[in-house]
Amino acid sequence: MSDIPAIELKGISKAFGPVQANRDISIRVMPGTIHGIIGENGAGKSTLMSILYGFYKADAGEIHVNGTRRDITDSQAAIAAGIGMVFQHFKLVQNFTVLENIILGAEDGPLLRPSLARARGVLKSLAEEYELSVDPDELVENLSVGHQQRVEILKALYRQADILILDEPTGVLTPAEADHLFRILDNLRREGKTILLITHKLREIMEITDTVSVMRRGQMTATVRTADTSPEELAELMVGRKVLLRVDKAPATPGRVLLEVENLRHVDAHGVERLKGVSLQLRAGEILGLAGVAGNGQSELLEVLGGYAAAKGAVRLNGQALPLAGPGSDAGARRAAGLGHVPEDRQTEGLIMPYTAWENTVFGYHRDPRYQRGLLMDNAAIRAEAADKMARYDVRPPDPDLAARNFSGGNQQKIVLAREIERDPEVLLIGQPTRGVDIGAIEFIHKEIVRLRDRGKAILLVSVELDEIFALSDRIAVIFDGQIMGERDPARTNQTELGLLMAGMTEMPDGPLVEAVDAQMAAKAAREAEHHG
C-alpha cells in the first residue's frame, strides 16, 4: 500500500452565517480503507462531506486527492476527481428507471440509446463484482429503500469513483439490509476503493471501519485506529465527558392494563392502508417498545392514538373506550383523558418553532384553569412554571423567553418531555425520543422515561433505533407493513430475530437471508407505489 493518502483535507473551515459548521479540519485517509467519521447531530460531519463533494464551498482550506491538490468547486469537479457520494436523502429521480438514473449526467453522447446499452453492461459486471444486483429496468419508486441505496452506490461506481462517501447509510435500513451494505462496503475496500462512512452509530464504526475521526462542534477532536479504541472512548470524545451508554433500570413490575388497542385500522390520504388491524396491550409500570423500520405504520399508530388521524377499531384507556373519529377524538381530548404524547417529529408536531419556550410548555394544556386569569391567560404564572420545568429538565440555555427554534435538538426534546411528563399522564406515547438528540441528552431523556415507568405509568416507545428499543423496553413488539409481527422479551431475543420480524418474516428463511429480506421489501415498495401511481 502506498503512503499517499487518497484524501487529505487541510484546514477546512466553513461558516453558515454566524454558525461555524467546520473549523480548521484536517484528516488523512489512506487508500483501500474505510474511514469512519462520527459525531453528534450538528457536529459538522455532513457539511464537511458536502464540501468534499463540491456541494458547498469551503471558506478556507485545501483538498488533496491522491496527493494532488484539487479545487473542488462543484459536484462535476468532485466526480472528475473520482469522488462519489451517497447522500442520506437519496438524490434519485423516482419515476425514472434504474438505468436512467445511473446515466443521468454521465451520458456518453446526445442520444440515450448507446448510453443505456453501455450502462446495462457495466451494471451487470458491477452487480456481480460487488453483490450489487438491482433490476436495471425497474422504476426507482418501485424499489425498496435498500435497493435505492444500491442505485446510489452504482451511480458513483459508474462514474468511476475511487472514493465513496456514505452519509448515515443505515438509518433507513433493516438490520439485514445494513449487514448486506457492510458486505458491499467490504468488497469495495478489497478492490482498493476508499470509503468515508459518516454515522452517529458507534456499533457500525466498531464493526466496519479501519480508522475513525471524531467531530464535535465543528472541530475534529481525534483520529484513532478503530482497533485501538472502544465505544465508550468514542462516546466520550463525541460528547466531551464520560457518558453512560447503558440505561440503568430495575426489572419492571407490570400492573393492570392501562391502554388496550384492538384491531386498529387506518387508511391514509393516498388510500393506502397503513394500519391493518393492530392490537396491543400496555400495562402500568412497563415500557413497551415498538420496533420497526420507518414507514411501516408506527407513525400512523402514534397519530391515531395521539388524536390527529381517524381510524377504525377500539382503543380503551383505563377501561374507557376512546372515540376514534368525530367529536371527542382530537388531540386535546386525548390529553385530557390522560394520554400524553411526545410526537415523532418535535419540530412540526411537538413544538411551534417560532414561539417561545414558555409558550411551548403549555400547548395542549393551555385551557387548564390554573393558567387562566378571568378571560385572559395568566402569562406570569405560565412563565414561572416554565422556568421551573426547564431547570428541572436541564434545558440549556434555561431561558423561557427564547424561541423554540433556538434550542438544540436535545433541548427541544426536553421541553416537549417536560410538558408531557409534568402533566402526569397515565399513558405516555413517545415517538423517536432521541432522534437528532446528542448523546449527553439521550442519557437524560432515557433516565426520565424509566423514572416515569417506575412511577407506575405505561409507556409506548416507538423508535427506529433498535439499540434504543433494547435499552429501554420491558417488552418489544415489532411492526411491519401495518401489522404486529410478534412480541418478544428483550432478554430472550436478539438483533437477528428482531431484524427478521422487522422484515416481515417470523422464521429464518431456507435460502439466503438477504434475498428473502429483499423480496419482502420489494413487495412492500411495489404495494405502496401502486397507490401512488
Place this chain on the structure above:
Amino acid sequence: MEFVTLLQVLDSTVRLAMPLLLACLAGLFSERAGIFDIGLEGKMLAAAFLSAAVAAVTGSVWLGLLAGIGASLLLSAIHGLASITFRGNQLISGVAINFLASGLTVLLAQDWFAEGGRTPSLMGAGRFESLTLPFAETLSTVPVLGPIYYELISGHSILVYVGFLMVPLTWWVLFRTRFGLRLRAVGEAPEAVDTAGVSVVGMRFAAVAICGVLCGLAGAYLATGLQAGFVREMTAGRGYIALAALIFAKWRPWHALWACLLFGLLQAVALRYQNLEIAGIPLPVQLMDALPYILTVVILAGFVGKAIPPRAGGQPYVKER
C-alpha cells in the same frame, strides 16, 4: 351530417387546435422542467401583436414571425429571471406577464397604428398563405379519400404542419435524447441533476426558452395564419385552455395532440352551430361561445383522473442545508 360538413368542421378543428397545440407543447417543455407557466396566454398575445405589427409594417410575414418569437422569448426571459434566478413565485410571475402583455399590446397597437388597439389587416405576403399540397386539386374528385386530402390535409398554413411535426419531435427530444432526460429529471428531482454535476439553472432556462419559441409560433399563427391581424385579447384564454389540455394530457406529447384536437373540435363546433335550436327553443349565441370553456371545466373536473404533475414543479431549486 353531410360528409362535406364533417370535413369542414374537422378542417376548422385543425386550424383552431393549432395555437392550442403549440402553446400546450410550450407549457410541456417548461413544466416538465419544473417551471409552471401560467403566462402562456401573455406570451402568445405578445407574439400575436408583434408578429402582426411587424408583418404589417414590413409586409413580410417571416419577419413578423421572427418578431413574434422575439417578443415571446423576452417574456420567457423575464419569467425565467423571476422564477429561476430570483426564485420567485412562478404563478405570480406568470400572472404578471399576462397582465403586462394584455395592457402593453393594446397600448402599443393604439400608439403605433391608431386603429383602436388593433393592427392593420394583413394582406398578401403579410400573412401565412394556405399551402396546397401536391395533387390536391387533381385528387379532389377521388371519392372519400380525395375530399379528405383536399379539404382536411391540404390547404393549411405552414405553421400548422410545423405544429404537427412538433409532436413527434417533442416526444423524441424528451424521451430519446440526453437533453430530454436531463430536462425531465430537473422537473422531478433537481437535486439529482445537481449532484450529477449538471446545472439545474441552465436546464431550466433552456426549457423556458423553448417554451418561449413555441409560444411565439402559437401567437404568430394566431395573428398571421388563423386571422389577418391583431385584435385586443385575441388569444381569448387559449393559453389557459392549453394549460388545461396539458393537464388533461398528463404532460405527454401525444396525449397533448389528442387533447388539443378535442378542445379544437369543441371550438369548431361552437363556431359552426351558432344558431342551434333544441326542441324549438333557440340557444343563445353566447351559450355556444361559452361551450368550449364550460366543457373544459367539465373535462378537467370529471375525466382527467389522477394527473401527477412533475414532482418539483413550481418549486424554485435551493440547495438544502
